[in-house]
Amino acid sequence: MSQRNDSKSILPSQRSAIAPFYVMEVMRAAEELEQAGRSIVHLEVGQPSTSAPSGVLAAAKAALDEHKLGYTAAKGTPELREAIAAWYSTRYRCVVSADRIIVTTGASGSCVLSFLAMFDPGQRVAVLEPGYPCYRNDLQALGVEVVSIPLGHETSFRPTIAQLEQVGPLDGLIIATPSNPTGTVLSQALLSEIWQWADRNAVRLIVDEIYQGITFEPDELTELGANDPTAKSHTAVSISDDIVVFNSFSKYFSMTGWRLGWIVAPENLCQPIERLAQNLTISAPTLSQVAAVAAFDCIDELEANVGRYRQSRQVVFDGLQQAGLTKTAPPDGAFYYWIDVGELCEELNIDSQTLCQRWLTEAGVAITPGVDFDLRNGHRFVRVSYAGSPIEMEQGMTRLNHWLANSK
Numbered sequence: 001m002s003q004r005n006d007s008k009s010i011l012p013s014q015r016s017a018i019a020p021f022y023v024m025e026v027m028r029a030a031e032e033l034e035q036a037g038r039s040i041v042h043l044e045v046g047q048p049s050t051s052a053p054s055g056v057l058a059a060a061k062a063a064l065d066e067h068k069l070g071y072t073a074a075k076g077t078p079e080l081r082e083a084i085a086a087w088y089s090t091r092y093r094c095v096v097s098a099d100r101i102i103v104t105t106g107a108s109g110s111c112v113l114s115f116l117a118m119f120d121p122g123q124r125v126a127v128l129e130p131g132y133p134c135y136r137n138d139l140q141a142l143g144v145e146v147v148s149i150p151l152g153h154e155t156s157f158r159p160t161i162a163q164l165e166q167v168g169p170l171d172g173l174i175i176a177t178p179s180n181p182t183g184t185v186l187s188q189a190l191l192s193e194i195w196q197w198a199d200r201n202a203v204r205l206i207v208d209e210i211y212q213g214i215t216f217e218p219d220e221l222t223e224l225g226a227n228d229p230t231a232k233s234h235t236a237v238s239i240s241d242d243i244v245v246f247n248s249f250s251k252y253f254s255m256t257g258w259r260l261g262w263i264v265a266p267e268n269l270c271q272p273i274e275r276l277a278q279n280l281t282i283s284a285p286t287l288s289q290v291a292a293v294a295a296f297d298c299i300d301e302l303e304a305n306v307g308r309y310r311q312s313r314q315v316v317f318d319g320l321q322q323a324g325l326t327k328t329a330p331p332d333g334a335f336y337y338w339i340d341v342g343e344l345c346e347e348l349n350i351d352s353q354t355l356c357q358r359w360l361t362e363a364g365v366a367i368t369p370g371v372d373f374d375l376r377n378g379h380r381f382v383r384v385s386y387a388g389s390p391i392e393m394e395q396g397m398t399r400l401n402h403w404l405a406n407s408k
């Protein structure tokens with residue numbers, strides 16, 4: 001008779017030994033405290049607290065009755081891909097064929113599909129540090145060598161060409177604008193310069209535009225007098241057809257749980273990505289795809305959300321000033337403040353991870369420590385998300401200031 005196998009014999013692969021996404025762990029710890037009856041203000045979550053736009057909700061309800069909701073083509077429904085292409089034309093004044101748009105399961109799906117389609121094990125791909133941790137972790141799981149380009153206050157957390165020159169031969173470069181966690185926006189001029197450098201050096205460029213639309217400075221295009229006040233100039237799509245661009249319905253469109261994003265891919269990458277999508281996911285969620293077409297008709301609602309972020313951003317700015325936490329990256333976009341808390345940590349003789357644990361348990365405020373985003377300097381940084389309502393931000397800042405006044 002065969003002996004029953006004990007689960008210790010199922011060894012995980014070496015490639016799965018990547019770092020956790022700590023933000024999710026902070027969220028879990030905060031939820032556990034809430035379940036135990038504590039009141040927690042959430043300044044850790046990187047997702048809108050608003051629901052999907054009303055047009056999307058109505059379209060989803062109708063779709064449940066009217067559609068079979070089977071699989072779609074791996075690249076996404078033609079209606080949604082056309083709607084995304086039309087969005088680039090109306091909002092960004094830039095022409096892109098729907099053939100180059102591939103619908104994915106969020107920008108997370110865009111990462112996996114693009115990285116697999118673009119890079120082989122052993123190739124060198126650069127990421128910005130601080131930056132979104134999943135790029136590094138996904139690439140490591142795929143056996144790609146990840147090279148960090150350190151960013152700091154000296155360059156306002158923007159990469160320079162001199163820095164790109166310094167890292168040696170690269171196969172790829174990934175940048176995000178606006179950035180998570182810094183909120184920094186790269187001007188169209190800097191993006192073009194980076195593209196020209198990448199093109200000259202045969203470095204494949206990925207630009208993650210997931211926070212596009214959530215920006216707070218006047219746009220160059222509106223300043224030039226475009227009729228439509230929501231018209232924007234910033235997109236890597238208008239710089240070159242050879243840049244791989246990610247976007248998502250998660251942030252500006254307020255649809256995180258719908259798990260829907262897209263890639264604008266160079267023509268020669270469309271088929272490889274499509275083949276991978278066929279095999280890895282078959283298609284992105286059909287209900288979400290059907291409903292998301294309506295998102296582009298809900299711009300007033302979505303711009304109202306941006307107005308709310310603007311208010312929350314001001315409340316957090318005032319609260320941080322009062323707390324003396326003023327060393328931040330320029331918060332031009334997204335909904336984050338990336339704050340250097342090094343001096344406070346030194347004063348308390350702790351790192352930012354312990355500081356965040358203390359803020360959570362002692363002040364009831366959940367804030368993300370910087371370790372996720374920056375392996376070098378994350379121990380002296382935290383990320384505050386102002387995706388919640390201005391009232392929540394007031395509460396969070398009051399609690400933080402009260403804790404600081406009593407705990408130093």
Ligand SMILES: Cc1ncc(COP(=O)(O)O)c(C=O)c1O
Pocket residue numbers: 046105106107108109132176179180208210247248249250256260261
């Ligand atoms: C910069 C960046 N890229 C990609 C993602 C993945 O988002 P999603 O899969 O929800 O589209 C996130 C999520 O926070 C992000 O901040």
